[in-house]
Amino acid sequence: MELTESTVADAKSGSTDAVSLVYRVLAPKVLGYLRSRGAEDPEGLTNEVFLAVIPRLTALEGGVAGLRTLVFSVAHARYVDETRRRTRRPVQTAYEQEYDERTTPSAEATAIEQTGSGRMMHWLGQLGEEQRSVIGLRILGDLSLEQTAQVLGKSTGAIKQLQRRGLENLRQLVERDGR
Amino acid sequence: MQGEGDLIKEMIRESELDPAEYAGVAEALASMRALVPEQAPVPSAELAALISGGVVAPLAPPQGRRHRAVVVSGVTAALLLGGGVAAANNKLPDALQRFVHDVSEKVTPWEFPEPGAKSDGPHQLPEPARNDVDQGKHVGVGDGGGKTGNLGQNTEPPKPTPPTPDKAKPTDLPTPPVETPGRVEPVKPTPTPGGKPDGVGGGQDKPAPDKGSSGKSTDAKGSTKSKG
Numbered sequence: 290m291e292l293t294e295s296t297v298a299d300a301k302s303g304s305t306d307a308v309s310l311v312y313r314v315l316a317p318k319v320l321g322y323l324r325s326r327g328a329e330d331p332e333g334l335t336n337e338v339f340l341a342v343i344p345r346l347t348a349l350e351g352g353v354a355g356l357r358t359l360v361f362s363v364a365h366a367r368y369v370d371e372t373r374r375r376t377r378r379p380v381q382t383a384y385e386q387e388y389d390e391r392t393t394p395s396a397e398a399t400a401i402e403q404t405g406s407g408r409m410m411h412w413l414g415q416l417g418e419e420q421r422s423v424i425g426l427r428i429l430g431d432l433s434l435e436q437t438a439q440v441l442g443k444s445t446g447a448i449k450q451l452q453r454r455g456l457e458n459l460r461q462l463v464e465r466d467g468r
Numbered sequence: 469m470q471g472e473g474d475l476i477k478e479m480i481r482e483s484e485l486d487p488a489e490y491a492g493v494a495e496a497l498a499s500m501r502a503l504v505p506e507q508a509p510v511p512s513a514e515l516a517a518l519i520s521g522g523v524v525a526p527l528a529p530p531q532g533r534r535h536r537a538v539v540v541s542g543v544t545a546a547l548l549l550g551g552g553v554a555a556a557n558n559k560l561p562d563a564l565q566r567f568v569h570d571v572s573e574k575v576t577p578w579e580f581p582e583p584g585a586k587s588d589g590p591h592q593l594p595e596p597a598r599n600d601v602d603q604g605k606h607v608g609v610g611d612g613g614g615k616t617g618n619l620g621q622n623t624e625p626p627k628p629t630p631p632t633p634d635k636a637k638p639t640d641l642p643t644p645p646v647e648t649p650g651r652v653e654p655v656k657p658t659p660t661p662g663g664k665p666d667g668v669g670g671g672q673d674k675p676a677p678d679k680g681s682s683g684k685s686t687d688a689k690g691s692t693k694s695k696g
Contacts, residue, residue: 305521309519317508339519459493
């Protein structure tokens with residue numbers, strides 16, 4: 290399922306089918322990006338992102354690329370807002386057994402941790418904030434260097450440098466911990 | 469959109485890094501894709517309405533707690549004031565009026581009328597009791613010591629002092645409260661015009677005005693006592 294220029298044009302003119310398709314294509318990527326950043330409520334934040342984006346579709350410029358840039362700009366801004374909010378007041382969460390470190394992880398959890406994104410999340414957590422943003426937006430948002438630069442409000446050259454340092458740091462971590 | 473492998477290779481190329489040295493990194497980056505679910509998350513009701521073209525009603529602006537507190541305080545104050553005025557005028561239902569009367573009698577310095585009491589007009593709270601001791605001193609000095617018992621040494625007959633109008637009017641006296649069991653009201657001495665001073669605490673009583681006989685009657689009393 291891919292977005293085409295005609296789909297974005299239809300969504301811009303108010304077609305509910307096209308808007309629905311935009312949501313179905315982009316919402317999983319936004320959710321993945323917010324998960325990679327460790328958002329407290331990634332599903333709720335994804336909802337907020339599209340609540341803000343859909344009313345702005347009529348004024349959208351730039352077709353599919355412009356839509357991706359807009360969606361991830363809002364997503365990144367929401368994540369930053371949530372991070373600031375969390376630093377201002379402590380978070381109270383309900384008890385969930387799966388996050389209780391006093392228990393032994395299940396075989397399934399161990400398998401996911403070893404084979405899936407668990408180790409990558411651990412490595413990402415050791416990168417700088419901006420390096421994490423660049424890698425997350427590029428891999429999970431399918432954004433180009435230029436689009437990433439627009440989302441983060443930096444020059445393309447600065448994004449290129451952040452990406453390079455991020456990849457170098459990742460290599461060290463991967464070699465240290467083993468693959 | 470390019471494949472994930474293509475994108476990662478491009479990132480390594482853009483960064484002018486050796487793809488062979490970064491094979492492990494490329495594999496780690498590819499595992500990040502597991503964070504992206506296959507299905508979009510279920511939209512909230514508000515978002516679903518927006519996607520389907522429905523009109524989303526804007527949320528009402530939240531009313532501040534301060535605004536609510538001001539409104540509640542105003543209503544409460546109005547109720548209390550209205551209730552207080554009604555109680556003072558004995559306009560409340562009997563049971564409520566009795567309750568207000570009992571509570572006010574025990575807790576506050578004011579007294580509200582009991583149910584059934586006459587309520588022709590606004591209830592007047594009784595005036596504070598007079599300071600009889602001060603009045604007695606004042607009267608005694610004015611008497612020139614005539615009530616100290618040394619009547620024989622008096623050369624001048626005591627001038628009858630006309631009673632002060634506001635002190636002599638019986639209508640100005642506070643209405644004695646109804647005596648209830650278990651409650652004893654202090655008895656105040658009432659000045660009686662023409663009454664005989666008791667001699668011991670004579671300073672507290674005023675001499676009887678006797679305009680007709682002037683000082684004669686006093687003289688006669690004094691002579692009788694001195695003779696006896």
